[in-house]
Structures are given as structure tokens and as C-alpha cells.
Amino acid sequence: MLMYKEISEIKMHSQITYMFGEGFLGTRAPFFMDLVTLIVAFLPFLVAGAISFARNKHYKIHSYLQIFIFAFSVIVLFYFEYGVRVVGGFDSFMKESHVSHDYAMFVLIFHIAISLVTIIIWAIAIFMAKKLLQLGKHRIVGLFTFAGVVLTSLTGIWVYFLMFVY
Ligand code: HEM
Numbered sequence: 523m524l525m526y527k528e529i530s531e532i533k534m535h536s537q538i539t540y541m542f543g544e545g546f547l548g549t550r551a552p553f554f555m556d557l558v559t560l561i562v563a564f565l566p567f568l569v570a571g572a573i574s575f576a577r578n579k580h581y582k583i584h585s586y587l588q589i590f591i592f593a594f595s596v597i598v599l600f601y602f603e604y605g606v607r608v609v610g611g612f613d614s615f616m617k618e619s620h621v622s623h624d625y626a627m628f629v630l631i632f633h634i635a636i637s638l639v640t641i642i643i644w645a646i647a648i649f650m651a652k653k654l655l656q657l658g659k660h661r662i663v664g665l666f667t668f669a670g671v672v673l674t675s676l677t678g679i680w681v682y683f684l685m686f687v688y
Pocket residue numbers: 569573576577581584585586588589644647648649651652655660661663664665667668
């Protein structure tokens with residue numbers, strides 16, 4: 523008879539192999555990369571949808587949606603980081619790519635810089651929403667956040683293509 527610990531280890535193992543198994547986009551990427559990239563590709567549309575509620579004066583829905591999308595994105599980021607650490611990072615992904623290592627590294631650094639700035643402005647837009655609304659600055663910070671999410675998404679897709687398509 524299998525012990526509880528063994529069963530949970532087998533379960534965990536199959537979940538992990540699933541995460542690093544073949545993806546579903548038909549490229550060289552593992553499953554978790556396909557999933558994260560797909561979510562990141564949809565993120566600007568989700569944020570635009572949440573902003574449109576503010577435009578239509580549904581401020582409560584706007585704020586709940588923004589909090590939900592932000593929290594969801596942070597969870598996805600942790601899932602992504604875990605996956606990248608386990609697989610061995612950028613160098614292991616670049617092994618099968620035909621793109622120059624330095625060029626891909628440059629694009630990756632560009633992408634990381636944009637995503638870091640975006641997550642900071644995004645957190646400010648969420649956690650200081652009240653204060654920014656009082657100052658009449660919420661709209662402009664929100665629009666900057668949206669621009670950052672779009673750029674994060676586009677540069678992320680660019681990195682994905684360099685590592686797993688070309
Ligand atoms: C808990 C967080 C949030 C709350 C409570 C909140 C609340 C509001 C409120 C009351 C307004 C209308 C006031 C105004 O137009 O000046 C507004 C508008 C707006 N919000 Fe937020 N918001 C939050 C998060 C965000 C985030 C994270 C973004 C960006 C990603 C964002 C983007 C916008 C934009 C662009 C507008 C202007 C819409 C328009 O053009 O009419 N908001 N928000």
C-alpha cells in the first residue's frame with residue numbers, strides 16, 4: 523500500500539512534469555511558458571476592459587477588477603519565476619534558438635526593465651488609488667500603467683519568439 527506521503531509525491535511529480543512537458547502553441551516552449559505567454563498576451567485587453575468600466579462610471583467594478591487582475595498577474599509571475607528557476611534560466615532556453623545570444627539578452631534586459639517599472643507604477647495605481655484620486659492624478663498614472671502593461675506584453679512576446687520560435 524502506498525503511504526500518503528508517497529501518493530502526494532507522485533501527484534506533485536506528475537504536476538511538475540506536466541508543467542515542463544510539451545507546450546500547446548506548437549513551438550519549442552514548455553507548457554508553463556505557453557500558458558504564461560498567452561496570459562501576458564491577453565493582459566492589455568483585460569486592463570483595457572477594467573478601464574472601460576471607469577469610463578462608463580462603474581467605479582466599484584473598475585476598482586475590483588483592477589485589484590483582481592493585479593493579484594492574478596503577481597501569482598502568474600511567481601509561477602513563471604518558479605518554472606524558469608527549475609529549468610535553468612535564459613541560457614538553457616537559448617540552447618536551441620538560432621538567434622544571437624547577445625541580441626536576445628539585450629531584448630530580455632529591455633523587457634525586464636519595462637516590466638519592473640510597470641509593476642511599480644501599477645502597484646502605486648492600486649495601493650495609492652485613493653490618494654491619487656484626491657490629487658486628480660489617478661487617470662494619468664492609470665494611463666501610464668496601461669501603456670506599461672502593453673509594452674510588457676509586446677516585449678514579452680518578442681522574447682518568447684527569440685527563444686522558442688526562431
Ligand atoms: C483599487 C484601485 C483603483 C481604484 C479604487 C480606481 C478608481 C477609479 C475611479 C474612481 C476613477 C474615476 C475618477 C476619474 O476619472 O478621475 C478611475 C478612473 C480611471 N482609472 Fe482607476 N482605479 C483603480 C485602479 C486603476 C488601475 C490599476 C488602473 C490602470 C491600470 C486604472 C486606470 C484608470 C483610468 C485610465 C481611469 C480614467 C478613465 C477615463 O478616461 O474616464 N485604475 N479609477
